[in-house]
Amino acid sequence: MLTHPTCDRLEAIGLTGMAQALHEQRRAGAMFQSLSFEERLGLLVDREAAERDAKRLATRLRFAALRHAACVEDIDMRSSRGIDAGVMAHLIDGSWINRHENLLITGPTGLGKSWIACALGNKACRDDRRVVYHRVPRLFQMLAIARGDGRHARVLKAIERTELLILDDWGLSVLTPTERRDLLEILDDRQGRGSTIVTSQLPVDQWFEVIGDPTLADAILDRLVHNAHRLTLTGDSMRRKMTTMKTLDQGAQT
Template identity: 35%
Template sequence: MTTTSPNKRLEELTQKLRQMRLPIMAAQLRAIYTEESVDSRTPLDLLEQLVTEEFYTRKQNAIDRNRKKAKLSNTTAHLGDIHHSPERKINAQVLEQLATNQYIYSQRNVIIQGATGTGKSYMANALANHALEASYTVRYFRMTELLNELHLAELEHEMTKRLKQLTKVDILVIDDFLLTPTSELEQKYLMEVFELRNRSKPLILCSQMSTAEWHKKLGGGAIADAILDRAISNAYQLIIEGSSQRRVPSTGSKNND
């Protein structure tokens, strides 16, 4: 009976791993085989090393794919880089709570308010990046962009499909929310989105307007009442005050809209 050489067995194993779509494990196996200390480790140690490398590589690749799909306006925004100067009056306790990502699985919306340039978009992107690193999925829109996409989907008879996509994502970020008044059709679109995500997946809304002003921007009727109820009830609110961060000298981070 012919005995297969170790090198031949290694080659066959790595080929099988690649066929199983485990390329990192295949590369790691080859690297381990050349190490002098391999004989001193238990089979469980070796298996743990192989599996761990494959697991974390796949996890990081998934995070990178999700980050690309999120289409954030700032892919480097980080919660640790947010300026906490006294004039901004950022509620640190609320921000710390949001950093736990608990709002995601408790299905609570996040509302970020402040004048132009105060850092609303940066904060929303920082929260989104933080969630992406924890393997959640995110999609970022400016409100006009979202409404245009929904209008196009309706014209192409793909509204159901598009709404399903918007419902599936863990966090939906809507920036420049209600920057301008909305038409009846746009109010209908927003109602569809808010209703489908209500009590299942959170929204992050960035607005220059206070929530008290939203009702008028949404037409002031029954649809406005319904949207506000779904947006505001049990939501975390962060109000950013102070001057525009666009005038703050750069310190390696940009906390502006």
């Protein structure tokens, strides 16, 4: 019988999904005997395709480095945060990414801005898109280090190739001249080529002051805002609600 040598050969040439499925068919015995050769081969090919899809997704998620393990299926539409179900369905659909449009998520702290951005990033990864997440302060730190060791152009090129860029915690401090130039270069490279999600506690009409330089602020906001969808969250802090619920649950158990 050639079952074991065949499995070894499949694994040697990288068809690990087919090898595993063949092992399972062999162990199952009579269960697969009634199937034709083409049907059994089809099951092996389907398993290999599923294994490869899973590996690609794992690679995309690892590259994205999302802050939260969030999924769009878990977005709470019942809480009063100003989320319109129709708008959210459109964002989950992802067609706006095909059109290279942006998304601006604003609102007070604790309402789940970062979580929603990561959930949309997770969905984009599942849709076979290249995604990367950055907290804005750490992105500028990374670019400063890259400029010092000669990797600056390479890092900017990698960001340019990203289909969905998530910039989290925008507007925590006024940008320095170098940060303004880096941000303008990032957005200019991506204009018409990729989509960007920005989360911020500040409303969009205050972003001009955060950028600091009127000329660069006009250029940056023109590239970021003019084709952007906006999701403005309102209401009480979700973190505070969760903390209160945990406290009440602990009190009920004592």
